[in-house]
Amino acid sequence: MRYRALPYMLLLPVFTMIILIVFIPLVTTIIYSFQSYRLTDPDAQSTFVGLDNYWTILQDGRFISSLVTGFIYIAGSVIGMLILGLLTAQLANQAFKGRSLFRASILLPWAVAPVVAAQAWKFMFETDFGIVNYILEKMGLIERSIPWLVSTDHAMFSVILTNIWKTTPLLTLIIVSGLQTISRxxxxSADIDGAGALKKYYYITFPLIRPFVAMGLIFTTLQTINVIDIVYVMTGGGPGEATEIFTLYNYKVFFQYLDFGLGGAMAVLGVVLVGILIFLYARSMNKQYS
Known part of the structure; x- marks a missing residue:
């Protein structure tokens, strides 16, 4: 009996942590989403309001705007990470002197804490003393400094670029693992048939690493959605609401406005949207490889 119970006993600490850290907060958030509960009210009491919070959110122009902004942020980040990840993974998979050092250097941005990375890029994008403007001016690409983080035309590009730099190593690592599974x-055989480099990549390499790419995009997309450190540190959602993605707005409703009812409803909607996105990824993979 002890032998049969041993696997469950070993898994018990993990399941306990999942219940305490994930399951209980999730259930509590769902309960809050059906209640009117605002801590800024000195006489705050949780009262059941049904779907009123959800209806209020769907009529909130700021929430709809944050969804659109979040989609732009995710789309720009994913496209950039996909292009850069494929290029760096292909290079890291080649045999050349110093390859181990190159692979290790690729992973360095991923090892940096998001807050530290965001603060470093914030300094580099600084209008008057940032190195980005200094380099561009020295190269003659701009005539005067660009206000990267305080301009609605450049703030989104700045946070997307920072997120690409921070998250691409994870995607690169997954793609490299896929490249190493391909038989030489x-x-x-393609060389014997006279196929060029582009044809070999299009007909051999990419089809075989596509599952790894899809899995890597799931992980990087989830990290892009859930990690608000970069946007929060660099712009705080500004200027105005130009970079206020919906997870950052949800954070503000919860911890700045202390509205647990609306915040809970936003969180539930966010979980639903992420679930739909993962479902679409998984369905796309099943269609391609069933």
Whole structure:
């Protein structure tokens, strides 16, 4: 009996942590989403209001705007990470002197804490003393300093670029693991048939690493959605609401406005949207490889 119970006993600490850190807060948030509960009210009491919080959110122009902003942020980050990840992974998979050092350097941005990375990029994008403007001016690409983080035309690009730099190493690592599973015999056969580098990549490499790319995009997309440190530190959602993604707005409703009812409803809607996104990813993979 002890032998049969041993696996469950070993898993018990993990399940306990999941219940305490994930399950209980999730259930509590769902309960709050059906209540009117604002801590800024000195006589705050939780009262059941049904779907009123959800209806209020769907009529909130700021929430709709944050959804659109979040979609732009996610789309720009994912496209940039996909292009850069494919290029760096292909380079890291080549045999050359110093490859180990190159692979290690690729992972450095991923090892940096998001807050530290955001603060470093914030300094580099500083209007008057930032190194980005200094380099661009020295190269003759701009005539005067660009207010990267305080301009509605450049703030989103700045946070997207920072997120690409921070998150791409994870996608690169996953793609490299996929590249290493491809047999060299396939490339040798393609060489015999006279296939060029582009054809070999299009017909051999990319189809075989596509599951790894899809899985990597799931992880990087989830990290882009859930980690608000970069946007919060660099712009705080500004200027105005130009970079206020919906997870950052949700954070503000919860911890600045202390409205647990509306915040809970936003969080539930966010979980639903993320679930739909993962479902679409998984369905796309099943169609391609079923």
């Amino acid at each position: 015999e396939l490339y040798e």
